[in-house]
Amino acid sequence: MNTPQDVKMRVYSFGDRVADGNSAMKNLLGSKGANLAEMSIMGIPVPPGFTITTKTCTEYNQIGKDNVVSLLMTEVQIAIAKVEKSMGTRFGSNENPCLLSVRSGSRVSMPGMMDTVLNLGMNDDSVKGLIAKTGNSRFAWDTYRRFVQMFGAVVLGVSALTKEDQNPFEEIVEKYKRNRGIELDSDLDVADLKQMVRDFKDLCEMQTGKKFPENPWDQLWASITAVFDSWMNPRAIYYRTMQQIPEEWGTAVNVQAMVFGNMGENSGTGVAFTRNASTGENIFNGEYLINAQGEDVVSGVRTPQQITLKGSKTWAASAGVSEINRKTKYPSLEELMPTTYAELNTTQAILEKHYNDMQDIEFTVQEGKFWMLQTRSGKRTAAAMMKIAIDLLAEGLINEEQVLLMQEPSKLEELLHPVFDGEAIKAAKIIAKGLPASPGAATGQIVFFADEAHKYQFSILVRVETSPEDLEGMNIAKGILTARGGMTSHAAVVARGMGKCCVSGAGSVIVNYKTRQMTIDKQVFHEGDWISLNGTTGEVYKGKIRTKDGELSDDFETIMKLADKYRVLGVRANAETERECKNAIKYGAEGVGLCRTEHMFFEGERIMRIREMILSEDETGRRKALDKLLPIHRQDLKEVLRAMANLPVTIRLLDPPLHEFIPHNIENQKEMAFEMGVSIETIKQKVQDLKEFNPMLGHRGCRLGITYPEITEMQAKAIIEAALELKAEGIKTFPEIMIPLIGTVKELKLQKELLKTIIDRIFEEKGDTIDYLIGTMIEIPRACLIADQIAEEADFFSFGTNDLTQMGFGYSRDDAGKFLPIYIEKGILKSDPFQVLDQEGIGQLIEIATKKGRATKTQLKIGICGEHGGDPSSVEFCHTIGMDYVSCSPFRIPIARLAAAQAALR
Template sequence: MLDHLNFELITPTAAIHRKLHGARAKCLQRLIRLDMPVPDTVAISSATVRAIAGGQQPEMARLLEYFGSWPVISVRSSPIMPDWGGPGTILNIGMNRANEAFFASRLGSDAAAALHLKFIRSYAVDVARLDDEMFDMPNLTVEKALAAYEDETDEAFPQEVEVQLFNVLKSMARAWEGTSARLLRMSKGAPENAGLGLVVQRMAFGMGKGESGSGVIQFINSDTGDAQEVGRYKRQSQGRDALSGGQDDTMYLTQDERGPSLEESQPEIYTELRRLGRVGRTGLREEMQIEFTLEGGNLYILDAVSAPRTARAEVAIVTKLAHDEIISREDAVLRIEPRAISELLHQQVAPKAKRDVLAAGIAASPGAATGKLVFDSFAAQTSAAQGEACILVRRETSPEDVRGMHAAKGILTERGGANGHAAVIARGLGLPCVAGATDLDINSKARTVTAADGRVLAEGDVVTLDGTRGQILVGSVPLIEAGLSAAFRELLEWADEMRDIGVRANADTPEDAKASMLFNAEGIGLCRTEHMFFGEDRLTVLREAIFAEDAEDRAAALTRLLPMQRADFRDMFLIMAPRPVCLRLFDPPLHEFLPTTRAGIVELADAMDMSAREAQARIDDLGEVNPMLGMRGVRLGITVPEIYEMQARAIFEAAIEASKEGAVVTPEIMIPLVSAKREVEIVKSRIDAVAADVMSETGQKLEYRFGVMVETPRAALRAGDIATHASFLSFGTNDMTQMTYGLSRDDAGRFMSEYVNQGVFAEDPFLALDQDGVGELLAIASERGRQVRSKLTLSVCGEHGGDPESIAFCRSLGMDYVSCSPFRVPVARLAAAQLAIREPLEGDDDLEFPEEAGFVPQ
């Protein structure tokens, strides 16, 4: 039998610790310290609960001594973090024939019988695991319920309070240890061996003579965070009955024309609730939802939890608490989950909207959009020109689809993963994307999608794409708009004052640059310059350059592209000045810019004055067996130097033009897919020569920084050699992950979920940086690079730059900045600030749960 000291009566000075007794126990102690009328409560430690689950029995008589001669009590779960869940509350433990008779004189016979019956029902269903239907019959009485229990279990309903309580505790303890409960809380971030505390509380009945009932009250609007008194009260009820009751038997709290209110019927109690709300806000340093009970006109506070709220409301709440000097600005920044603020940057499906899910896939880019299905870029552009929203559907996307992606409101693909082409482009554009929807059969010729259940949708049919959940919904679904509130901007300004690692944006066009400025990026860390070629006028010219038979013809075609690129670079420099702009030179295989459809091939043949058959033959000649490891990146810069030389000239001439307009410009030029020092030497010498030519021609002095995008394992291992010719190294972790693992980021989505489920990978390495493998390469490269050049600038410019855990790793390596898509910049800014705030506290055992701070997380 367990020692009774495993129980602790909660008093203002009791040794109640969140890690031992859970969040609810600690919160109740804080309420008691604030002189709130909390019924007597005993906390049971997680160690004791685990022992109970194993069959050990505490000294129940000693526990019940805390509750007097006629104990009737409740048991509630108390996990360390409230959102880990736990078994449901069980009320009225201790009701038996003797206690019913005793309380009949105090509460009335009907109330006492009702309390007894409620306990029998909950014990039978939640402890004995009987079918709830046999206890939901009309006109059920205590005697009928006891008889039903005995008929089903072949034993009498326990009358001893000690037996009732132990069985309740054991049932709740074992429910917590169950496989499904464990997996559910682990999905919310709980460790596998997380313990559960329990609290045992004297019942405040809410039923009987005088004004009796139960209710909940909070003082903010859960959707906006604005000050508002919200809640319900129900007479002759217990727990949270008021929230589930119909409109006929519940009361509003404040005066309301729709029905009676507690303010009108019990003004003194209502005034006291408001006072306690203010006390709780200040004392607990949080906006709380308070659960209360009236028993014969006496007010009791049973519990308080963080008031439920959206991410938008949370931002408003914490900034207001900081302004009121209830919490510090650092606290305000720490309270916001970085990933949650994506909700504020994109449209979302309304929380209560009805969902008719056609199919599901990978949630590749957050947000939601409604539009007509279209199956190619031309249809998307046509739809946009007519002012009609559309969702672009492709089996998988390629650079040829980029124009259509710009025109669409959302992107749906049958293939691809979280860091595939569609996902990366969608995140950069701020569009919702569902990738890898393998349950859908997309027929581009018939222009239909067929779902697993046999439903067929055709081009023009309306769907809603939920990129946050990875769902395709049939029809138009209510959406809520993005909300970049003043509170949101202010919170991020506070974060910027606290963080110690830079945050730049990946931006490929002047429009992207404007978006990055909207989110206050410190510069552009990656401009994929090839994305500037997708305009109608530019793509044809680029294709002519690709088809050119010799260097002279190729240079002639590229000369026509030069002013177009120069104009784009000039605009980007002016938009971002004086912030830095890092321009990655041409990277993809050339074949990606060639048409794949018959119509596109005919169009190209006309432009090149050749037959369609000749054009197809030339396209076939340019094809590669494994193009992502073939003629791309720096290999193009060495073997087809005219492309890089044209781009370098465009950059330098644009810098001079922008500087004449007052902008301070020092371009950063980055070459991709390097593997060897000699590659860097060759390309840098050519770029230096172009810079010298431009300075000679214009009479203007030029400064620029030259760097390398480290994407191959060999480049990471030889970073010391490479750094002799580079002033910065930027890690392209998308390709680095792909090459280190030998995984295709576009195809891994087919099996990645199974790998994660079976524990092969802890997380999709394209979403969260693999710190053991890829991370070791980054660490080696960082160390070797800075051994050669101590002031070498280091950064990550892959999509991992927007992942909080990956940012923490980059910061630990001493990187100067991270770069991510514009719509992930706020997430990165907030995550970086939280890391900087927490770092001085590392090693403090109570850091994660500052027990005297008063904060009770939702």
């Protein structure tokens, strides 16, 4: 038997204004469980229940199902007894049945990724007891068929046999509706529902080979373990990987007494947001259905109605519904149930003020009685994220630090996504209109199945409605269009969380999966046809529409100014062109942390001169080619330095192996031979001469400058002469020359001496000087370990984490894609180390090098310029170990600025 301490560790009860937990216990109880406990304490009407902790999920995955059930048995029995006492019902009773819901609940919202079972406890006897108790046969049989359907799908794994097939349960429902000539599930009568239960059970038995379980306790344990199992299902793993949610967090299981929104015309259920999740406007909004349960609202099986009168009128106007039809067929909750609406409206205001954040709430009305089922911080777009925080600040509910900590840095990329070009959209033809579920613009080719979203470079996923299994395809697609579902549907909520353009509930869209066709007003669209979506207006257009860069809002500027106020870490850009530099300045860069000069050599006359140098047989020939390249290189660098006037620019000397500048297919080799005036055999021989077994570990970086010092000389001249010319124009520059890939002090010393010789000569010739630095890129593990010696020769360190990760792990960046997804899936790695810095291993090398370097030279400037410079967790690491700056691509600069501020505040 378990001790009381064991009970407390695994099961926490709530309800009747008391609870074992509270909202501060999200790590243990999950977000849903912690908030249910908090609402109970606050006196908000919450159906009683209990939460099995996230730690138990970890135990479950370690010691297995049977052992965990044994550990939980006594605690759960005690908790069920509390629910029975509170509700005046008995679990497993045939006369007065207590029915339960079993839901998942992780620390952070994972909408639809894990499993839920409602109406648990129904069987052939309890349905009779429910009829006797309520006098409502239709409600009882509707509840029974819902349970069999959900338990069959979630716990028993009953599903469509092929992806072209309809959900088998829904197929049965549709057959009954066709036979009766009705449109809605709520129009099915008792006879239909009774037979449907039998058909559903037969389907379960056919697919599983076992009888459908009748014992409520068997149903309960199967559902609890199914929720634990769902933490490790493919869609949950994919979502966790995408959102960087650790596997070890686990999920809680929330078991609650059922309250019923399907008991007739005075019952219903809904989902609402205390503010607009798309725009951030301070407007209470949401959707509900009469005579329904929660899954009906989010699944899109029926057209949901708006909660507020204002929202109802706005929805009707956008959907083309007349005012008369709106009032009769789609009235708002505010009009239909004013008392319930008033209670809901009061509750949402209390919850938002209590949590100081926009809330996503779920509620049920059972025969006029109002119940809250959930509250959580709502998923929102980047624009809404900023506006809500700024408005809460203005309302005095939060302070500046909280404004910054409420932001998700990675979501800022949404704001930089393209929008439709104004002129192009004028000529576009609108073919359908749905709900503006998630803003933005998307243009692409139609795909009908999530696992085929990769088929086209730009794809639009078109579905009747999405399900959690569609997550990966939704992430790949440029936009999502659904025929059914409202603003709180799965497609809408997940798309907003992803920052993905989505139009939902486009009722005129008819999807046929078998023929792979979409029909709109008799016009047929096939797989591969181009369509465009406007997630801000809900409009669907025929064909491809030109897009343009998004425009930054005043809210964005406000958040960035706040971030700059609190951050310590500098933020620079990786940029090689004037255009990139201007974008970098636009997004707040404080300089260039990496100018990859080789990127300047891949086009036009530049690559001709590089190839001429490569084909030269001796130093004289190489110098002749480099002399031709010098004025071009000087001008390119001059444009970069001019764009970044008064800001530091770190210029990396030539880094890649020379083979990258020569074509490897025969057609391009012939073209090169013609352009260079040599034979094809000469080109082939040079390709062979430059061939290396491991080119990324071969003749590249400082090794090029050491073997061909004339390359370093030319680049030194180009950099310094460009800076001097700009000085003569009155423009101040700060070039920082970076020597790449050093592994020994002698390599750095030789290149530095050569650079200084050339630079001093230029200063003498020109009779003028500029300030400059000479430093190195730390990207070889050995360099990290001798950083104290390297610092004697370097003015700065810049960590090239792409190569450092490659060499530290022994993973080829070009080939790791073959096994990294499997490594992540199997839990060998938590995330792709080329995207998220490995702080345990590679991070230790960086920290060692930083400490050693500063031990030699206390004012040594240190930064990072790999792709990790724009990853929030990596930015926080750089702040923690005391770096001076991070550098990233121009479009990730806002992310780095915000992440740096959050790191400072934490």
